[in-house]
Amino acid sequence: MCGRYTITKKAEEIEKRFEARISAESFEKKWNAAPSNLLPIITNHEPQIIQQYKWGLIPGWAKDEAIGFNTINARVESVTEKPAFKFAFTKQRCLVLADGYYEWKKIGKEKIPYRITLDDGALFAMAGLWEKWTNPQGQITHSFSVITLPAPHKIAHIHDRMPAILSRINEQHWLENDLSDDERIELLQPPAEKYLGFYSVSKQVNSATNEGPDLIKPHNYSVQGSLF
DNA sequence: CCAGACGTTGTT
DNA sequence: GTCTGG
């Protein structure tokens, strides 16, 4: 799946790469983007701007926002059918901007965090869905979810699911409003394995309140004499 | 028709 | 908003 990621490039570089302007007054690099954080995305409604939405999708009909704890990801295998995602899949898609994501590999009782990158750390977009939710007091929350799919062999040994990283050409197609469900699902394919890289990192990343460049430094673990 | 639910991940 | 269960 995808429960933590990075977006560490300069604002200027992100704007140039995605041909969109950052709308937020404050924009900060994230070495530990976590669920419930406000994070940069591009919606199909306003593809010319980069906005900050809350990670954990709250459908417009939700009674409260608690559902967002379980909607940080949407499975590609069922996203067109699940009530929580169906409307957003048809009408409210987005690009979730990143340059790496974390997965925890289970080795016995141990959980080792890894960072997975594309092209040695290049910016990429994950396929996402967004929603607008209004609470009983009339306050509005904009939120999003990241679509997941089966991980290819090269990284499946770390974790068997991964975020739907879009090929560059498909980024614009994902935001188009006139495709069929089948055509959209076809856009969601894992990158070629040769472009994927991974390395283990410090457990500093475990706590969502930790931040900073140190989190993405390679860190080796010694378990029973072997290095991980 | 109305009422009630609506999610993902893991199980190394 | 949309589906399933009754």
Add this chain to the structure above:
DNA sequence: CCAGACGTTGTT
């Protein structure tokens, strides 16, 4: 995703 918190009653 991981970390951290987690409850009610009555006031013998």
Add this chain to the structure above:
DNA sequence: GTCTGG
């Protein structure tokens, strides 16, 4: 065990 917070 299960939920909330980040």
